[in-house]
Amino acid sequence: MGFAGFDTEKIGTLAGGLEKASQGAGPLHRQVAMVLTRANGLLNGSKPVTTSALLQPLVGDLMGGLFFGGYRCMPGTLTGELDDTQASMKRRCAQLGGVQKLVDDGYDVDPSLYFDDEKPPDQKKINTALTDLAELNGKNAGDTDGRSDLERIKGDLDGLTPTELDAFLDKVPAGDLAHFNDVATHTGNSGIWPFQHSNGLPSGEYRDFTSSLLKKAGPTHWPKIEAAFPVQPGFDTTDAWLEGQNSQQEQGVHGMHYGTPQDPLFKTPGTVDASQVSQGRFGDCWYIASLSATAQRDPKFIAEGIKQNANGTVNVRIWDKNGKVHWVTVTPDLPMDKDGNLVSARSTGETWPAYYEKAFALMYAGDTGGAPDDHQGDPLYDRAEQGDYGATEWDFNQKAPPYVTGNDSKKIDSDVPSIRKSFQSGHPVIVSTGSSADQETKGQQIWGDTFSTRHVYYVKGFTKSGDIVLGNPWGPDWPEITATPEQYKEFFGDPEALSMPS
Structure with missing residues (x-):
């Protein structure tokens, strides 16, 4: 019975039982409080009316704390807790039924999204997004009505729930997504007239948009997003890739690839130790030094700037070149060598510096070219880059702090x-x-x-x-x-x- 192992009929019955129990929690609270209060009066302080730490707060609590925002202890607190739980269960069952209909209609939805606590998926919203994106495919960057086409499609996708987005990604042609990226990143004036709108989307706004897609999508559809949008920084322009080793420490790097690390984000949640941060094999000491210096001065600030999302992606707080803060979403995979060791930054037994570095690689827009010794003028090394790990190598120390703290040094x-x-x-x-x-x-x-x-x-x-x-x-x-x-x-x-x- 049910769908994907969930029996919604039994879950619904349980939710109904919890709802009934929640309705009786308030009267039960008042009855227990009345008995304990009367007993306390009869004992007249000669001995405690109860030795239970759970029941002691009920002595004299005849109103259940209602004048102070609700019940403050058991069993009265169950009124809200059980009610919230049963309501969530009912929403999840409705969501599950909507997902089942999508699957029956031929949509592929990541199983991790089946039982989410959200509204049931709306196929009309999914189809609207597909249609609007398909219509854009017939227009070149200069043919669009300024940014209005892009803003409409962006609004379509921003308004989708994770399940709806996953169903959209299953059906959308890869070419439509790639064309949207081409148009969105083609900025500039749309014509010779001074009052015409600009094309494309501002880089910061577009980064927020692509982050929102990654934050919601199920893992099975991340590759489709990565293929169409600039959300995965490349590493084939780094010295470690081009030379097969780190150019300063001369540590070999072979078989570089993306892989998912085994170490957690934090060994102790919310705690960072600057002394354990390691730069890794990329030539971005100027950034890692700024990150470490800030983590040493205010570890809480750095720890609060990185969060793991429900779908496994990671959000990193980073400022852009204009001083505007963004929460950049990155996938959990990181650059590794052939043996599965992290090539990127890390801390002892944890990975949070690697995700800061990955987000920085996507956001850094100040690279005007830079090369290690003996490679100046070599186009493979000494060139302007943006959006990859190579852009973070060999730059000046004053350029990194604004991305870490939001302020110029x-x-x-x-x-x-x-x-x-x-x-x-x-x-x-x-x-x-x-x-x-x-x-x-x-x-x-x-x-x-x-x-x-x-x-x-x-x-x-x-x-x-x-x-x-x-x-x-x-x-x-x-x-x-x-x-x-x-x-x-x-x-x-x-x-x-x-x-x-x-």
């Missing part, structure tokens, strides 16, 4: 007392090294391989003697650097103070 005087003053006033601080080969040789004689040129570090603190302590974003396997003020002046510079949101 501030240059401070490049001496240890100035950095300490800024650090102690609450600012995360990052510093960088130059590109001299002689400096690298000399620095490694002092600190070993944890010193590198063309690298960004974050300030961890200061010693009692006044030395500066720097963390290496490569991770906990690389020792921190303790430098005297004189050593700092010789080997480091360009300090940036990050500004946390107020």
Whole structure:
């Protein structure tokens, strides 16, 4: 009986029983409270009327706390709890019946969405979205009525429930989705007249839209979204892919592919430890240093900026180049090597830095070209990129902070007392090294391989003697650097103070 293992008749009977029980919880509460209150009066304080922690709050609670927003304890609290539960069960049964009709009519819906607590799917909404998108397919970017066609289709899709979106994705031709992406990303004026509307959708608005699709869709239809829209950053433009190794640490990277990690988002939910963050094999120390510096200063801020959705995707809070905040949705798979080890950023036993990095790769729009040593001018390396991991490599340390905190960083005087003053006033601080080969040789004689040129570090603190302590974003396997003020002046510079949101 039922559909997909759910017997809606039995579930409905149970819901009816819970509804009846919820209606009796209030009277039962008052009766128990009356008995305990009378008994307490008869005992006149000679002994407790009850030793039960659950029943003690009922002594004298003849009104059930109704003047204070409802029942505050058992059994009165069951009135709302049971009522909410039975109402949810009935909604889910109605949703399940609607899904069954979709399946019977030939739609493929991801099983994870069958018993969702939402309105039953409406095939009319699904068909409207399919029709509107099909009509767009006959128009070129310059032929659309400004953004109105795009906005109408975007509204269609935004208004779909997860189940309806999944059914839409099952039926929509891949070419229609790809054409929508072409038109939406073709921005600019629609003609020579100054009052004509612009084409396409603003990049931030479009990123929010594609995130909403991923957040709702069932896993079986993620590949269709990934094929049509820019939601999965590529890695074939990174140094690790092109050279087969990380260009600074010279760690081999072979068989790079997307895979789903086994480690959780957080080992302890809501808790991050900056000292355990590792950069991975991509050349984005300037970003990971900013992320680590911020996590050290305000771990709660970073932990609250990442959430796992019901369908397994991950939401990451990130600001765009214009300072507007977005919650970027990414799929849970991450770049791995041939042995299944993460190539991207990570923390010890957890993956939250990898998703920050993945969202940053999608959002970063400041890359104007950059290359490791000996590759300047090589078009494979030294080129402007956007929307992939390659765009996050080899850029300047002041460009990353706005994406992490929403605020521009501030240059401070490049001496240890100035950095300490800024650090102690609450600012995360990052510093960088130059590109001299002689400096690298000399620095490694002092600190070993944890010193590198063309690298960004974050300030961890200061010693009692006044030395500066720097963390290496490569991770906990690389020792921190303790430098005297004189050593700092010789080997480091360009300090940036990050500004946390107020």
